[in-house]
Amino acid sequence: MLRVVGLLGLLLPGLAALEPLSVGLAIGVASALTGYLSHPRFYCSYVECCPSAGRRLNATALKLQLDTKLFGQHLAKEVVLKAVMGFSNNPSPKKPLMLSLHGWAGTGKNFLSQILAEHVHPAGLRSKFVHLFLATLHFPHHDQVKTYKEQLQNWIRGNVSACPHSVFIFDEMDKMHPGLIDAIKPFLDYYEQVDGVSYRKAIFIFLSNAGGDLINKAALDFWASGKRREEIQLKDLEPMLSVGVFNNKNSGLWHSSLIDRNLIDYFVPFLPLEHKHVKMCVRAEMIARGYAVDENIVQAVADEMTFFPKEQKIYSDKGCKTVQAKLDIHEDIVMRDPKAKG
Missing domain, CATH: 3.40.50.300 (P-loop containing nucleotide triphosphate hydrolases)
Structure with a gap:
């Protein structure tokens, strides 16, 4: 908005040298330009604005x-x-x-x-x-x-x-x-x-x-x-x-x-994650990195996670929190595979 006001300020001094009709036309153009630039739709395309009251989430x-x-x-x-x-x-x-x-x-x-x-x-x-x-x-x-x-x-x-x-x-x-x-x-x-x-x-x-x-x-x-x-x-x-x-x-x-x-x-x-959910996290991370999903790598990363209870080993005790770090260890293997890059 300050830029708009500044622009109008630059235009106005030069208007004094114009004929009355031209002055009126110039002022009209300047006012129209100011109104356009200050319109919320234009302004908010360059500056983040708070959502309007009637906006609904998708x-x-x-x-x-x-x-x-x-x-x-x-x-x-x-x-x-x-x-x-x-x-x-x-x-x-x-x-x-x-x-x-x-x-x-x-x-x-x-x-x-x-x-x-x-x-x-x-x-x-x-x-x-x-x-x-x-x-x-x-x-x-x-x-x-x-x-x-x-x-x-x-x-x-x-x-x-x-x-x-x-x-x-x-x-x-x-x-x-x-x-x-x-x-x-x-x-x-x-x-x-x-x-x-x-x-x-x-x-x-x-x-x-x-x-x-x-x-x-x-x-x-x-x-x-x-x-x-x-x-x-x-x-x-x-x-x-x-x-x-x-x-x-x-x-x-x-x-x-x-x-x-x-x-x-x-x-x-939020429920504890099972083995199958950890695998989903690994696949999602591989895709996010631009790799084709390699199920051998997915299985290897999941196998490196720890699960509880000690006997049944049903739930991951760290959820998917360390998936990224563990996938880093296998990244060299993924990169060496010419088919791995997505």
Whole structure:
């Protein structure tokens, strides 16, 4: 917008030397040019803009990405897709959307949050409207919790004022100092406005390893009873998960008012990944690197992963977290194969 005003400023001084009719025509042209350049559609093609109020997420595109890139998480995909699309299609939500994702490392929590952020703001984590907080980086010192609370409230207030559709991702929630996250309670509650700012269009996402043991035990119990993992439903895990993290001092949500006030919309469980899911991750990584899929390499990488329980070896204890590093070891073999390059 400043460039547009500057352009008009350059044009106006020269208008004085023109005849009255020419001056009027020039002013009209300059005004039309200013209006065109300042039009949101033109301006936002060069500068990232906050989405308009009537914009809706593309459910088909989001589902396709989740289906093709997130493996072994039927429950998380179903819950998040329904929650996000319901929130997006609601012209007047009563509160922000609050999702708490739980499960062991490598099961896809970060991946899902990134996919979701990209569908709200195409630049994803690079967007100025998507904000990632890491507990160990942004809130490292226990004796500064009071300061962190004030900073956190100011950050959220300022960013939502700039864009109501802001996305806030809190990673490493299990390393968050107890009580700190309660600072955002006023922004998550059922208020139309807080100090003149509405937070109802924002999305808040927690990522936590807390509750992973409870989820893994439930998945193992299903397996032991002869049931398929796809039969696990949210009602089988969510009540146990919410109580578990509420009573866990290392969850970041220990005795949190966010749970007391039922402000977290969904506790989303991420199940432990099986051998077949690890293979899916290896294939996806090979394709991402531009290689044709070699099943011998896929099997070799999967065999190098460790699984639990010790006797049955059903679930990967690191999910897909180390797939990239392990594939690096085999990259020379892949590159030597003239048929490997895709």
